[in-house]
Amino acid sequence: METYYTINKYASSTDIDSASVIFSKDSASYYQINQCFRGSPEIVVFNKERKFIPYKSDSISCNASVDTILKRICSIEQISITHKPIRYEDFISLLDDHNLVLRDLQRYDYLIFVDFAKYFHRVNKNHIPGWNNSLRNHYGSCTTKIIYVNLDYLSSWHISKESLPTFRLSANKNK
Numbered sequence: 623m624e625t626y627y628t629i630n631k632y633a634s635s636t637d638i639d640s641a642s643v644i645f646s647k648d649s650a651s652y653y654q655i656n657q658c659f660r661g662s663p664e665i666v667v668f669n670k671e672r673k674f675i676p677y678k679s680d681s682i683s684c685n686a687s688v689d690t691i692l693k694r695i696c697s698i699e700q701i702s703i704t705h706k707p708i709r710y711e712d713f714i715s716l717l718d719d720h721n722l723v724l725r726d727l728q729r730y731d732y733l734i735f736v737d738f739a740k741y742f743h744r745v746n747k748n749h750i751p752g753w754n755n756s757l758r759n760h761y762g763s764c765t766t767k768i769i770y771v772n773l774d775y776l777s778s779w780h781i782s783k784e785s786l787p788t789f790r791l792s793a794n795k796n797k
Contacts, residue, residue: 623783624740624774626720632740633770637751643770644717644724648779651716655771658708659737661685662773663749666735667698668710675732676705685749689756695732696762718778723769731764737771 626645633640646652658666664685667675675698677691691698713735714724727733734757738746757768775781 623777624772625777629740629772629774629776630721633772636743636746637754638738638746638770639768641721642723642768643721643772644719645772645776647716647718649775649781651718652773652775655713655716655737655773658713659735659771659773662742663736663738663746663753664688665691665753666708666713666737667691667695668713668733668735669699670731672710672733674705674708674710675699675701676703677701678705679703680705688749688753692734692753692756693760694762695734695757695760695766696764698732717771727767729765730767732766734766734768735771736768737773739773741774 629645630640630643632638633643646655660680661683665677665688667677669675677698678687717724719725736750736753738750754768757766760766
């Protein structure tokens with residue numbers, strides 16, 4: 623179980639801007655958000671009109687192209703991909719904006735949501751800094767905002783520790 627404080631502190635220790643961290647509202651929202659991202663870490667992109675812009679097909683689980691997509695974010699709408707649509711309003715309704723990240727977003731051409739969980743520390747460190755760098759140095763003049771969606775279980779959800787799922791994380795498949 624985590625708190626807003628522990629997640630913001632963790633974010634500050636990585637290349638995640640803690641002022642741009644939002645959270646899942648509760649365990650039901652957590653499940654729905656996971657369905658939108660389909661992996662961790664992963665990205666979800668919306669344009670200025672808040673239309674979902676997929677960068678890969680539903681059938682692809684690999685996120686290897688994220689660096690390239692973020693580098694070329696200004697031309698992402700030229701990609702034609704079949705993907706289950708995500709409504710911006712529905713997506714936003716699942717989030718707890720404890721850090722007030724979601725205000726004043728009208729000036730951005732693209733909103734890039736990146737999910738992360740503290741328990742995937744190594745994966746976060748291997749992916750997110752490179753993604754941030756690609757976005758900071760993107761081609762074109764479009765404006766972007768990256769928003770980090772934390773998917774750790776929060777004590778504010780008021781669920782018991784006994785009801786938390788258990789994860790066996792191992793780099794070695796023989797364990």
